[in-house]
Amino acid sequence: MSHFFADLLFDGERWAASQYFHVDEGGMFRNIPAALVNPQIKSNSVHLGVVIPGFINCHSHSFQRAMAGLGERITGSHSNDSFWTWREQMYRLAHWFQPKDLRVITDWLYLEMLESGYTSVGEFHYLHKKSSGQSYHDPCEMAQQIIDSARESQIRLCLLPAFYQKAAINQELHPRQFPFGMNTLSEYQKYHQILSKRIPPGFNLGVAIHSIRAVEQTQLKEFSLEYGMQSLPIHIHIAEQTAEVEESLQCYGKRPVEFLLDNIEVNSLWTLVHATHITPEERKGLAQSRASVGICPITEANLGDGIFPMKDFLSDDGNIAVGSDSHIRIDPFEELRWIEYSQRYQSGNRACLSNEKTPSPGQLLASKTYQGGQQSLMLNTGFLKDGFFADFLVLDKEHPSMLRLNPATLWDEIVFAGSRELVQSVYTGGKQIVYEGRHSLRNEKLESLRKLFRSPDFPSL
Numbered sequence: 001m002s003h004f005f006a007d008l009l010f011d012g013e014r015w016a017a018s019q020y021f022h023v024d025e026g027g028m029f030r031n032i033p034a035a036l037v038n039p040q041i042k043s044n045s046v047h048l049g050v051v052i053p054g055f056i057n058c059h060s061h062s063f064q065r066a067m068a069g070l071g072e073r074i075t076g077s078h079s080n081d082s083f084w085t086w087r088e089q090m091y092r093l094a095h096w097f098q099p100k101d102l103r104v105i106t107d108w109l110y111l112e113m114l115e116s117g118y119t120s121v122g123e124f125h126y127l128h129k130k131s132s133g134q135s136y137h138d139p140c141e142m143a144q145q146i147i148d149s150a151r152e153s154q155i156r157l158c159l160l161p162a163f164y165q166k167a168a169i170n171q172e173l174h175p176r177q178f179p180f181g182m183n184t185l186s187e188y189q190k191y192h193q194i195l196s197k198r199i200p201p202g203f204n205l206g207v208a209i210h211s212i213r214a215v216e217q218t219q220l221k222e223f224s225l226e227y228g229m230q231s232l233p234i235h236i237h238i239a240e241q242t243a244e245v246e247e248s249l250q251c252y253g254k255r256p257v258e259f260l261l262d263n264i265e266v267n268s269l270w271t272l273v274h275a276t277h278i279t280p281e282e283r284k285g286l287a288q289s290r291a292s293v294g295i296c297p298i299t300e301a302n303l304g305d306g307i308f309p310m311k312d313f314l315s316d317d318g319n320i321a322v323g324s325d326s327h328i329r330i331d332p333f334e335e336l337r338w339i340e341y342s343q344r345y346q347s348g349n350r351a352c353l354s355n356e357k358t359p360s361p362g363q364l365l366a367s368k369t370y371q372g373g374q375q376s377l378m379l380n381t382g383f384l385k386d387g388f389f390a391d392f393l394v395l396d397k398e399h400p401s402m403l404r405l406n407p408a409t410l411w412d413e414i415v416f417a418g419s420r421e422l423v424q425s426v427y428t429g430g431k432q433i434v435y436e437g438r439h440s441l442r443n444e445k446l447e448s449l450r451k452l453f454r455s456p457d458f459p460s461l
């Protein structure tokens, strides 16, 4: 049994000074109350400095890490670059990916996530098939690469295989979307059943619907009923772009969030990713449903999506989780910072995401996203309390942004003046996997990444 001592420990809600804890055989966190600290515990404890829970990344498409920085210019005959032109580039990349390539990029991505402070990830996986649309010999071949990457890097995974049936409302899949497609709900159900036998302990398997556009209305209802009854995490992309809202209005007479709230029993099992374009009524309904909004600030800025009304949503007591989505950058500190900064750009005010109880926006964002991330992926993580996995980070207390160690301002110093370079050590299930900011597999995985990126047939996007 390992004992630890933290100068300062954030348990997911508040700071505590001079905290002893241990990790049991199952990798779970156990607090040691001050009254029970004896000389033996004191002498055997590893001294850690500043300890916070590992961040929870609620939304990832791992293969997209391979195009970071490649989709930033006007291409072909387009006069404007937009989400939709970026999407064409992403399709070209998706067509090229073989299982072995997916393994290399996911290995690297998960390693990078751990080094930057994410200890859990929700993988919204839709790259299921060959570019022809045929299944692999093992229909779960691609998903298996993701499970294997997560196991090897030791990031905690909630796999969210996506049901992706249509190109848009009432439109068949285009050949460029063939690797994503599943024709029927029963095909998806069989696939999900195979996967459910392959999920290791401590990981989770949820479900995802690519978007309301990509699934037939009747199937969407059936899907939600079935998996809602199984109490699995259910994720969906929603209202990321205004064109999606217009399409939904045209075909269903309702906006995407409105359509979902009116037709499906949306509850705390649900995560609505990029609920960017919503009306005040949709926002209030969403907060009341207790679903989480999966917000991906760096990606949403990069793709020109728009700004989610976060200040109002938090005033409504809505749940939020944070994700890195397209992985243009991997830095949870930066993601949190941009949630607040986007509100400042819009309002001309500062400290937008704070309240009387929590005047620090840094601390409010951290607490809300730990809680929302835990809910979104249904993993026992995000809190350093009894009953949760010992997934934690040790931050560099000698970093200039940390020197004051004042709990009243520390989260603001971390979020607004810090970045992933603050992360010194990372533990998942109480086991150390990042030392001095470096994952133990870094050299090996970087070499494989180098070969992938320099491969002569890597597609030009």
Ligand SMILES: [Zn+2]
Pocket (backbone or CB within 6 Å): 059, 061, 124, 237, 273, 325
């Ligand atoms: Zn996404």
